[in-house]
Amino acid sequence: MTHPAFPSDVLDAIHWDANGLVPVVVQERDTADVLMVAWMDCHALEETIRSGNACYYSRSRQRLWRKGEESGHVQRVHRIAIDCDADVLLLTVTQLGHTPSIACHTGHHSCFYRVLEDGAWTESAPVLKHPDAIYRSPA
Amino acid sequence: MTHPAFPSDVLDAIHWDANGLVPVVVQERDTADVLMVAWMDCHALEETIRSGNACYYSRSRQRLWRKGEESGHVQRVHRIAIDCDADVLLLTVTQLGHTPSIACHTGHHSCFYRVLEDGAWTESAPVLKHPDAIYRSPA
Numbered sequence: 001m002t003h004p005a006f007p008s009d010v011l012d013a014i015h016w017d018a019n020g021l022v023p024v025v026v027q028e029r030d031t032a033d034v035l036m037v038a039w040m041d042c043h044a045l046e047e048t049i050r051s052g053n054a055c056y057y058s059r060s061r062q063r064l065w066r067k068g069e070e071s072g073h074v075q076r077v078h079r080i081a082i083d084c085d086a087d088v089l090l091l092t093v094t095q096l097g098h099t100p101s102i103a104c105h106t107g108h109h110s111c112f113y114r115v116l117e118d119g120a121w122t123e124s125a126p127v128l129k130h131p132d133a134i135y136r137s138p139a
Numbered sequence: 140m141t142h143p144a145f146p147s148d149v150l151d152a153i154h155w156d157a158n159g160l161v162p163v164v165v166q167e168r169d170t171a172d173v174l175m176v177a178w179m180d181c182h183a184l185e186e187t188i189r190s191g192n193a194c195y196y197s198r199s200r201q202r203l204w205r206k207g208e209e210s211g212h213v214q215r216v217h218r219i220a221i222d223c224d225a226d227v228l229l230l231t232v233t234q235l236g237h238t239p240s241i242a243c244h245t246g247h248h249s250c251f252y253r254v255l256e257d258g259a260w261t262e263s264a265p266v267l268k269h270p271d272a273i274y275r276s277p278a
Contacts, residue, residue, distance in 0.1 A: 013260055023227075025164050025173055032171030034164055037227040049255070081251035082260055084243050088162075088176040090251045104223050112220035112229045116188070121152055121221055 010049075011042050015087040021057060024089045028101065029078055035095060035103035036111040038067075045089075052077055054093060071105070071134045073097035100128060107131050149188075150181050154226040160196060163228045167240065168217055174234060174242035175250040177206075184228075191216055193232060210244070210273045212236035239267060246270050 014022055021039045028035050038056040040048070044064055047055040054075035058065035068074030079092035095101035104111040107127040114121040153161055160178045167174050177195040179187070183203055186194040193214035197204035207213030218231035234240035243250040246266040253260040 010255065010258060010260065023162055023176065025176060027173055034166055034173065034229055037162065037164060037222065080255040081263070082253050082255070083176065083250040084245050084247070084252070085250070088250075090173055106223050108223070111222040111224070111227075113223070114221050116149065116219040116221070119149060121149065124220070 011045065013086055014042075014045075014082065014089075015085065016042070017087070021059070022087055022089055024056065024091055026054065026075065026091045026093055026103065028095055028103075029092050030094070033110050034112060035075075035093070035101075035109070038065075040089065048077055048091075049080070054091060068097060071097065071102075073102055073134075075103070098129060102128050102134070105131060105134070107134060150184065152225055153181075153184075153221065153228075154224065155181070156226070160198070161226055161228055163195065163230055165193065165214065165230045165232055165242065167234055167242075168231050169233070172249050173251060174214075174232070174240075174248070177204075179228065187216055187230075188219070193230060207236060210236065210241075212241055212273075214242070237268060241267050241273070244270060244273070246273060 016022055020041050024038050024040050026035045026038065039059055041057040044055045044057045054067040054077050056065045056067060074096045075093040076096060077091055077093050081090040095103050100109055102109060107129045108125055109128060113123055113125040115124040155161055159180050163177050163179050165174045165177065178198055180196040183194045183196045193206040193216050195204045195206060213235045214232040215235060216230055216232050220229040234242050239248055241248060246268045247264055248267060252262055252264040254263040
């Protein structure tokens with residue numbers, strides 16, 4: 001999914017929050033798993049649309065975050081949807097870089113690897129690759 | 140999924156934002172469709188856990204929003220997951236009240252009914268029931 005140019009009203013239609021951001025839900029196309037939630041500013045969305053690879057805005061680092069730039073765990077974007085209030089985006093992606101796929105910096109498939117069970121947040125999925133091994137040798 | 144009591148560290152583990160809220164991704168169990176994103180404060184989460192039905196915090200109305208209270212489109216909650224940063228929740232639900240299921244106040248199945256196509260946000264799914272009919276006769 002690559003658009004070399006697109007009308008500004010694609011961006012204007014979005015209700016950016018007070019910080020100029022929107023939350024972005026990321027769903028894996030093949031499994032339908034929700035992999036993560038990240039944030040975009042307008043520059044991140046523009047780059048995502050132009051390149052076809054997911055680019056977010058890192059609130060902690062306060063800069064664009066090209067997903068996979070360190071880990072190699074790039075996300076190829078197939079589809080971008082927007083919700084009724086135009087304040088959340090939903091990306092449908094292929095998560096590249098590892099099999100089975102790893103979206104989370106902890107080495108889990110999905111960031112949502114803890115589930116409420118018996119009154120506690122409980123890990124429900126394994127670490128597929130140790131973070132030291134992910135970030136020692138960026139692809 | 141009903142927990143008559145649960146430890147406070149379930150709530151304490153969550154990184155609530157400056158307004159005391161977290162975003163909540165809602166995924167339908169049977170279809171794996173992402174239905175919506177809403178927000179919870181700690182009271183909404185407590186009620187959701189206790190009742191087993193989704194309760195959110197409405198930012199526009201500034202009060203608890205028992206999903207389906209007007210529309211009848213209640214969400215039965217099967218699973219609550221939390222992400223690596225503990226600042227987003229993921230609910231797995233059965234969307235009740237209509238067949239096929241309607242989560243969106245617009246009468247669409249999912250709130251994400253518009254997709255970026257050819258440089259414009261384009262409706263990709265039908266209205267299943269007109270909002271006037273949904274909100275005229277709450278179940």
